[in-house]
Every structure is written in C-alpha cells, then in structure tokens.
Amino acid sequence: MLNVNDLMITSLETVDVRTTAGAPWFILDELQDATIANTQEKEDLTGKGGRKLGSLKRNKSVTISGTNGLVSGGLLEAQTGGEFTHKTSTSVAWRESLVINSDAATTSYKAVGTAGAEIEALCIKDTDGRVIATLEQDSAAAAGKFAYDPSTKKLTFLADAYEDGQEIQVYYKRNVAGDVLTNESDKYSCKCQAFIDVFAEDKCSNVYHVQIDIPKGDFSGDFDLAFGDSQTVHAFEIEALSGAGCGKNGYLWNYTVFGANAEDAA
C-alpha cells in the first residue's frame, strides 16, 4: 500500500496522562522535548556456513521519555506513587534572625511542638555573625535559658544578660496550610494511559494533528529534580506495556494522523 504520510513535526503540544481507567490525571504542556524509543531483539537464524536464513524477532519494547519545563505535581504523583493532599495544617521548619530588645524578642510566627520545648534551638551571635552561645528553652528565663510563650510569640531572656540589639538566630517549626505529597518508601511509580499530541505539516503545508496513544504505560520512578544555577526541569520516562483493556489489546501505541481541523467522522 502506498503511504504518503510524510510529515514535518512542527510542534510538540502536550502529553495528556490519564489513569489506567481513563480518568484525566494531568497534562504536561510545557514540554521541551519527547522521545519514543522503540527497540526489538533480533536473532539471526543461520544455515550452512553461517548463511542467514531468517531471523527470530522478539522482545519489542517502547520507552517514552521527555522533559517538561515546569515541575509537574501530577508527574510527581505518578513517579512517586503518592498523592497530593491539601492539609489545613502541616508543620514546616523555620528559622529567623531576631534582635533582643528589653530582654525580649518576638518570633514572626507561632512556634509549635512539645509544650515548653517549642523552640528547637536559639543561638546568640556576635557582631560578626558567629555563634557564641546556645540557649535552652525553660519555663522561666535564667542563666543560659530563655522562656517562650507561643500565645504571644515572645521570647524572654534573663534581665540585663544581653544588650539591646543583640542578634539571635532561632530555629523552630510552624504550622501552615499547604498541599503535601508524601513519597512513601513502600509505594512505587504508577501505571497510566498517555496521549502525545503534536502538530505536523506535509510538503504542501497542510497542517495535521498527530496523536500517539499509549494505552498502557508504566512510569519510571527514576527522576531527578536539580536545583541550582539553571532551570529546574522535570524529566520523565514511561515504558509502554502490552495488554491494555484487561489483556485484550496487544499494541504498544497507535499513531493517528488527522487534519488539524478535521470534522467529526461517523
């Protein structure tokens, strides 16, 4: 059969990821690149003098990989096997530099934790910013000790022990509302259904939409989030699996080309 579907891929649009049951999960729409790597093993069947008679082909494998320009929450869920939950109160570690005035200082936020030990550490600094002493929280201010009242956020120091303007560093935990994803040690990356959408043009500048449908994929749990002097990108890898539709389907992917403005077909 003559095939004239020769296309220039002009734009990588999205990877639309759905659950194995088909429910929408997340969309990667700031993709920098995507690759569909196809492999198969081939063993030569030989005859007299080693001449090749045929081949035994097996182990067809497809891996879809790519890089998203944004860190995707949905992708993190798929890669860790976790699920974002909105928590009205979750603790975060906090530290801040404060200044003692009139034997007291006030934390910016309410420290939480075991009553009477809400402040995890308090360091006294010299004018060069070096730590010269560490104080312990106690029920009342004393030598080497300070008191803290979470209701007023007030730190109290021994009277006249420190001059006004003395810098201190305080470490504590505070509660915030936030979305939390937990990477459990005994939960693993998830399976999914994925659709890769790209735009293409033929030699006559007709625009086509190409959709690559991976009916069953398995996310790799290997990923890096590199933070530093360059953009943090979110790379992913999905291994296509045979047997979508409860084992009925043996295909790894479909590559469908249709007009960008194609009408509905019957």
Place this chain on the structure above:
Amino acid sequence: MPKVKKICKACGKEYEACHTPNPNQVFRWFDIACSRECAAEYLRRVEESRSHKTTEDEIKE
C-alpha cells in the same frame, strides 16, 4: 550506635533521648524530660509561667 543525650528540663539530669522525628507533633514526654514525672513537673512549671505572663500582660494593657 551513637546515643543522643539530653538534659532533663525538670531535674537537670542527663538522659538518653529518643531522636526519632515527631512530624505530627504528638506530645512525647521523653522530648523534654527523663521521666513521665519530670515531664509532668516541667509542664506544670511552663503552664504556671505562661499563665502568670498572660495575667501581667493583661494588667499592663
């Protein structure tokens, strides 16, 4: 294995502390004291100190 030592906030004695994290902020007496009794005594002092402060602050205001 290295042991974590803490000073009991009630009696001032050094004790072997558990150093596992407490992310849910459940009250654990061994975070502050060497025994349940010492923890109770320390909490009593903290509550007393905080209630006094609150009263003083209210009077000042």
